Amino acid sequence: MNIHEMTVETLYEKIQSKEIKPSEVVGALFDRIEASDEAIGSFLFVNKEEAMKQAEALDRLQEEDRMEGPLFGIPMGIKDNICTKDILTTCASRMLEDFTPVYDATVMEKLNDANAVMMGKQNMDEFAMGGSTENSYFKNTRNPWDLKAVPGGSSGGSAAAVAAGFVPFSLGSDTGGSVRQPAAFCGVVGMKPTYGRVSRYGLVAFASSLDQIGPITRNVRDNARILELISGSHNKDATSKPGMDHQFLDGIDKDLSGMKIALPKEFIGEGISTEVEESIRKAAETFESLGATVEEVSIPHTKYVVSAYYLIASSEASSNLARFDGIRYGYKAEGTETLEEHYKKTRAEGFGEEVKRRILLGTFVLSAGHYDQHYIRAQKLRGVIEREMKGLFSEYDLILGPTTPTPAYDLGEKSDDQLEMYKDDILTIPANLTGMPALSIPSGLSASGRPIGLQLIGNHFDEKKIYNAALKFEEQFNLHEELKTLQLEVQ
Numbered sequence: 001m002n003i004h005e006m007t008v009e010t011l012y013e014k015i016q017s018k019e020i021k022p023s024e025v026v027g028a029l030f031d032r033i034e035a036s037d038e039a040i041g042s043f044l045f046v047n048k049e050e051a052m053k054q055a056e057a058l059d060r061l062q063e064e065d066r067m068e069g070p071l072f073g074i075p076m077g078i079k080d081n082i083c084t085k086d087i088l089t090t091c092a093s094r095m096l097e098d099f100t101p102v103y104d105a106t107v108m109e110k111l112n113d114a115n116a117v118m119m120g121k122q123n124m125d126e127f128a129m130g131g132s133t134e135n136s137y138f139k140n141t142r143n144p145w146d147l148k149a150v151p152g153g154s155s156g157g158s159a160a161a162v163a164a165g166f167v168p169f170s171l172g173s174d175t176g177g178s179v180r181q182p183a184a185f186c187g188v189v190g191m192k193p194t195y196g197r198v199s200r201y202g203l204v205a206f207a208s209s210l211d212q213i214g215p216i217t218r219n220v221r222d223n224a225r226i227l228e229l230i231s232g233s234h235n236k237d238a239t240s241k242p243g244m245d246h247q248f249l250d251g252i253d254k255d256l257s258g259m260k261i262a263l264p265k266e267f268i269g270e271g272i273s274t275e276v277e278e279s280i281r282k283a284a285e286t287f288e289s290l291g292a293t294v295e296e297v298s299i300p301h302t303k304y305v306v307s308a309y310y311l312i313a314s315s316e317a318s319s320n321l322a323r324f325d326g327i328r329y330g331y332k333a334e335g336t337e338t339l340e341e342h343y344k345k346t347r348a349e350g351f352g353e354e355v356k357r358r359i360l361l362g363t364f365v366l367s368a369g370h371y372d373q374h375y376i377r378a379q380k381l382r383g384v385i386e387r388e389m390k391g392l393f394s395e396y397d398l399i400l401g402p403t404t405p406t407p408a409y410d411l412g413e414k415s416d417d418q419l420e421m422y423k424d425d426i427l428t429i430p431a432n433l434t435g436m437p438a439l440s441i442p443s444g445l446s447a448s449g450r451p452i453g454l455q456l457i458g459n460h461f462d463e464k465k466i467y468n469a470a471l472k473f474e475e476q477f478n479l480h481e482e483l484k485t486l487q488l489e490v491q
């Protein structure tokens, strides 16, 4: 097996048994990145020099039998809105083109302590606003399955890099689907954990009540393993929940008899492509053949979630992004005379179109007279959706549905119509509005050979149940096992 096809688990075993050296792993993946990432565009910054140095230091520890840390020598990619000490963190924005954090995000501290090797920072939609990575200030990313297609977004670089075999795992962030949707488009596994499971300290804030960091991997086991390692509260993120159990791998292999799965009819109804619907119905049969029961249910307010999300997320963004004012840090406009002119010019030049659109929408929504009519109503809807979904969990273990209404579309196909892209988030948003955990795993390929993703949503802090069901499903259908990772020949 080639190094780029190996999972985190396999790489770990081979390094621990001294079959391969960390520098061989890291070197092989940089070779692949150098040969193929020009066509894919998944990395904004490749950390070759530092990573090679670190890998060689790990080689020496390996020689001395001191292979400590649960990710000893395992390469990783990081979305470019997660702060990495002394390494550029741009959020794919002109505003932060030169921004180098002086501290590591909590998740980075944990992964560095685990002895993982940071291969580089990955492309994304600017400030995580978008669903195709076409809103990056720097460049587009392409889908490794089909270079005409978008990789999804906003964590498009992270998902594409895992699918292309550049890294065995990446971290993304998910506000309205940004880990799960690109995972679905790129045929990989992506988890949006329960809100509060993972510390957000050091994640550049977009919409603080919705944002969560989550792992993107090639299989379920790896995903559970990485989530175990990045979970945990931090005193600098008051919304991260202390005292929770973060063990997922233990007992993940239980059979599914007795498990009850709900399939909301709204998730496979209007607006969902036939191919996607068929794939999910087939998946439901697979779950039944594994001993679970699947029943059709209803989440009646599903049709309002997109509006509620874009009102709430934009409101929070308008407040969070106020800090980029051309004075404290980030881009500074030249040749301005007054303070007000400086603010205006900096923000007009530093932010891209979609970010400005959301700041304007959010500011409008929060202004006197509109607050009650829009913001408060959106928050009420959030409560209604949570009640409807919580209600289901009193009877069912998991909620099943597609991750996205369609497989990946072509670059440029929707970029002129953001509203079309907003609508596509209908299936991923419920988990963010309610704070519930949700995982996307591949469930098939479309007729044109593009991956289709299946989503499993769980009750708060029920990630283990999700992983259990996903693992059993993956034993029946594993895109990467079937195809032996993507054979990228774009050199």
Ligand SMILES: NC(=O)C[C@H](N)C(=O)O
Pocket: 128, 129, 130, 131, 153, 154, 173, 174, 175, 176, 177, 178, 179, 313, 425
């Ligand atoms: N950030 C996300 O989770 C993606 C979502 N499509 C948005 O643009 O808000």
